[in-house]
Amino acid sequence: MPRPTTPLLTRPGIRTSALSIIDRAGLDGLSMRKLAADLGVSAPALYNHYPTKEHLLDDVASEIMERVDVSAFAHGWREGLLTWARSYRAALAEHPNIVPFLARGPSRRDASLRRADTVHGGLVAAGWPPRDATMIGASTKYLVLGAAMGSFSRGFVDDVQVYVDRYPALNDAHRLREHADAVDRDSFDFALTMFVDGLAARLAQR
Template sequence: MGRPSVPILSKQRIRDTALEIIDRDGLSGLSMRKLAVALGVQAASLYSHVATKEELLHAVANDLAEQVDVSGFAGDDWRAALATWARSYRAVLAAHPNFVPFLAYGPSRREASLRMADAVHGGLVRAGWPPRYATMIGASTKYLVVGAAISSFSRGFEDDVRVYWDRYPNLSQAHKLRQYADEIDRDSFELALSTFLDGLVELHAAVAVSAAGAP
C-alpha cells in the first residue's frame, strides 16, 4: 500500500504540535489554522479530534500536569513531598514559559490537574494540616512556582554597564547578571523554597498542637 496523501492525525500529535507553536510564538500565536498548516492538514480535519482551541489548551495543560511529580504525598514526609512537587512543577513550567499564563488560574476541570491538586491536599491533610491550611499551602507553593517559571529576574537587566553608571551606583555589577541568569534563577528559587518550607515546619508544630487541644 502507498503512503497516505494526508498525514495521519492523533490527539497526541495535535497537542504536541500545539505546544511547539506556543513555545515558539506564545499563546496568542496559536490558531487552529496555523496548527493545521504545521500538521500538513486542513483546519477542518482537526475538529474531529478537538472541538475548540480552548479544549485543546486544556488538553495540553493536562499533558504538562501529568509530568509533575506528586508521588511524595503518598508517604509520611510532607516537607520532602512539597519540595519534590515544587521543583518538579517549576521544571515543567520553566520548559514552557509561554504556556504558564494559561495555567495560572487554577485546575478548572482538567483531570490531571485535579488529580495533582487532590494528591497535594490529601497528603497535607494526612500529615496533620487542617484543610484550610492545606489549601493555602498548595496555593502558596503554586504562587512561588509560577512566579519562578514565568520570568527571569536576572535576564531583565541590560548587559551594558553604561546603563547603571552614575544614577544607579548600587547596581554597578548588574550588567553581569544575565550571564549567570540560570544559576541565579535556580538558587533564588531554592532560597525562597527552603525558607518557605522551614517556616511551614514551625507553623505545622503550632497548628498541630492547637488542633490537638481543640474540642
C-alpha cells in the same frame, strides 16, 4: 498499499505541534488554522480530534502536568512540597508561554486535579487544618508560577555604565544576565526552602 494523500493525524501529534507553536509564538499565536497548516491538513480535519481550541489546550496542559511529581508526599509533607514545587517549576520552565493558561486553574483536567488532591490530602494527613492546607497549596503555586513566568536576572542589561554612576548598590547587576539560569534557579530554591522551613516551624508550634 497506496500512501495516504494527507498525513495521518493523532492526538499526541496534534498536541506536540500545538505546543511547538505556543513555544514559538505564544498562546495568542496558536490557532486551529495555523496548526492545521503546520500539520499539512485542513482545519476541519483537526475538529475530528479536538472540537475546540480550548479542548486542545486542556490536553496540552494535562500532558505538561503529568510531568509534575507529587509522589514524595508519601514520605512526608515537607519532602512532598519541595519535590512537587521543584518538578512543577521544571515542567513549566520548558514551556513558559503556556503558563498563563495553566494559571487559570485546574478546571476539569484530571492530571491537575489528581495532583491537587494528593497535595491537599498529604498536607491534611500531616496535621495541617484544611484551610491552612489550601493556603499552602495556593502559596506554593504562586511561587512556582511567578518563577516560571519571568526571569529576575534577565531584566537587567549587561552594560555596567547603566548602573555604576547612578545606582551604586547595583554595581554588579550587569553580571546577572550572564548567570541568569543559575541565579533564577537558586533564587527560586532559596525562597521555596525558606517558605517550607517557616511552615515547619509553625507546625511545630501547634
